[in-house]
């Protein structure tokens with residue numbers, strides 16, 4: 134690792150960048166434009182947020198606050214929990230625990246820093262963590278393992294049974310750092326009574342673990358407050374989804390990132406509700422004007438990303454889509470399965486409902502929410518089983534009417550690479566042009582963004598999606 | 601006698617299997633130590649552990665699996681696609697790891713293109729990743745489901761008496777294998793790692809009662825064997841799956857003897873007995889969920905480390921080989937922490953990444969082992 138990298142803590146360094154980024158739009162336009170010249174490494178992505186006005190700026194403020202909260206957790210007497218992105222945060226906020234969500238940290242690092250997170254990725258491998266494991270955790274985990282970030286007090290993860298690679302990262306972190314851990318472990322089925330009972334029992338174990346770690350009982354008052362926000366956030370996301378499917382889609386491509394990014398970091402907080410409200414209001418305005426969410430207001434094609442997006446340096450995927458007037462019709466990451474969501478229509482047993490009556494009901498409904506998180510729901514069982522990845526993708530295709538589907542993920546993703554070839558073949562059989570890309574959404578060294586963009590371009594041309 | 605073991609270990613269709621099938625009885629494949637084979641055996645069906653032995657190409661494996669997948673399930677799929685598992689009347693799939701669980705879809709999808717490769721009985725057997733009262737209950741129900749499905753498909757009844765009988769045969773087998781262990785860890789062992797592995801492999805490919813008979817005979821021969829192994833470095837093997845006696849031979853030919861292991865084609869498959877009292881199905885669920893943890897059981901690093909240390913101590917090893925198959929993150933990553941903690945205890949370790957399947961890289965393996973032996977001499 135270079136000496137300069139060790140100069141500052143990774144999270145502190147990121148916080149200063151993000152804090153400043155969130156203030157760039159506070160001044161005059163001219164000031165802002167001059168400032169962009171000083172941040173060549175992430176001017177593109179910063180501008181992508183700022184040009185969307187209030188929602189984009191609110192998102193910048195959210196990530197600044199989140200990183201500040203992570204950095205200051207111990208100073209403020211809060212415990213830190215290393216978690217994975219598919220872990221629903223409300224239960225942690227109810228305990229006043231700061232979720233340190235590795236994947237968003239990896240995204241932030243790879244988007245903003247000149248060299249991405251390559252040094253942290255490699256540092257993990259130096260310690261023995263396999264270089265073939267998923268880069269989405271490894272990108273930031275390296276900083277936590279080499280003591281260049283706020284210490285993790287414990288680890289909680291909900292990927293065993295879903296994704297071993299992900300679970301393995303957290304198991305490795307807990308063993309390496311010798312800190313307590315709790316795993317939520319999922320069976321391969323979702324809707325049967327056995328699975329439900331298992332989810333609930335396992336979640337109660339989590340509550341006991343958190344009580345033990347914090348030395349306090351679950352604060353009912355606080356929990357109710359968080360549930361209120363959580364519910365409102367579910368309503369707003371359903372509304373957004375409803376708007377997103379219009380033709381042209383009035384939702385700007387980058388909103389997708391804001392939706393799930395905000396959710397992974399701050400689900401259950403007032404700030405995230407505010408962001409969603411702003412996103413809904415702006416999307417509605419575009420819809421009323423009959424305009425697409427792209428900068429030009431036009432829509433030439435609609436793309437569904439059946440797995441995750443691509444984040445490496447300066448997050449150029451969104452710019453790529455925007456410049457070509459392509460609407461982003463969603464990815465697995467923004468797939469939250471509230472019972473009222475469009476996705477769940479006719480499949481209500483696959484969805485969840487947030488309850489707020491008794492403590493028991495709240496806890497069970499939080500367990501249900503957790504068990505329907507992106508990935509947790511879709512890749513727990515065979516991809517072609519009811520309610521799993523293929524079903525959900527076909528459902529999304531039916532609702533969102535994309536012109537094409539793209540799979541990209543991480544090269545460490547044993548789980549999806551284990552079956553993506555037949556999966557893509559099945560989608561093609563359903564008549565939807567589908568591309569899978571050998572690249573790593575978090576590590577440019579596997580395949581450069583330029584090469585990925587070329588592949589996308591070629592695919593769009595050959596399949597006559599954009600001529 | 602060793603030749604017979606080797607023949608069983610190195611060929612897919614051994615004589616016992618052939619005879620079994622000729623007598624009109626069924627065989628069911630299973631991929632992992634988390635499947636209670638006693639349930640299959642109690643149905644008078646031969647449990648046959650899936651392996652990728654004898655693969656010469658990966659064209660089929662690579663067609664359905666993606667590029668970054670462990671070569672073990674790929675080799676299994678390759679053989680399945682070539683029809684070489686067509687003697688099986690059933691297969692059980694287990695979420696051992698991500699790559700292994702995707703064998704389910706890949707095998708089924710390959711069967712669309714290669715007709716007749718999907719056995720009539722194709723069952724997904726769920727295994728929790730942790731041990732709690734509710735996960736044990738869940739696993740018990742899975743075991744019950746497996747039993748009922750076998751009964752229905754094969755038109756048999758698996759009685760408690762048959763289960764108890766199977767448990768006793770398998771427990772005996774385990775005790776005999778533990779006896780074999782004792783001969784391996786002697787100051788002057790009477791059997792090397794290559795031969796011991798051949799015996800262990802046979803336990804997964806022939807009827808257990810026959811296996812017990814054979815092993816009893818071999819043990820009595822070994823116990824009186826005069827010729828012992830002297831002057832070799834004593835090594836332990838840890839990590840990803842290995843069912844290749846040739847791989848052991850490459851290591852041992854460098855001047856070492858593998859005296860112990862924590863492998864799944866190894867001590868992990870026999871080091872825990874099943875309780876013989878009470879509900880036999882529950883006893884099996886308890887034994888299989890709790891048996892010497894593989895890293896697919898998340899959060900059990902410390903018991904695994906202890907298991908390695910205890911075995912290393914008992915076998916007085918000079919060093920440990922921590923190996924993993926490429927793309928096996930579960931073993932690979934844990935090996936990194938094992939190395940740190942074992943070296944701290946003064947046990948020399950060597951980490952090695954390799955491929956499963958035909959030994960295409962024996963030169964590299966040999967070179968690494970030579971260097972390691974030099975380091976610990």
Ligand code: SF4
Nearest residue numbers: 267296298299545546
């Ligand atoms: S991208 Fe794949 S390997 Fe990474 S966390 Fe998700 S499922 Fe697991």
Ligand code: SF4
Nearest residue numbers: 670672697840841928
């Ligand atoms: S060696 Fe590792 S990756 Fe391969 S099948 Fe076994 S646990 Fe899975």
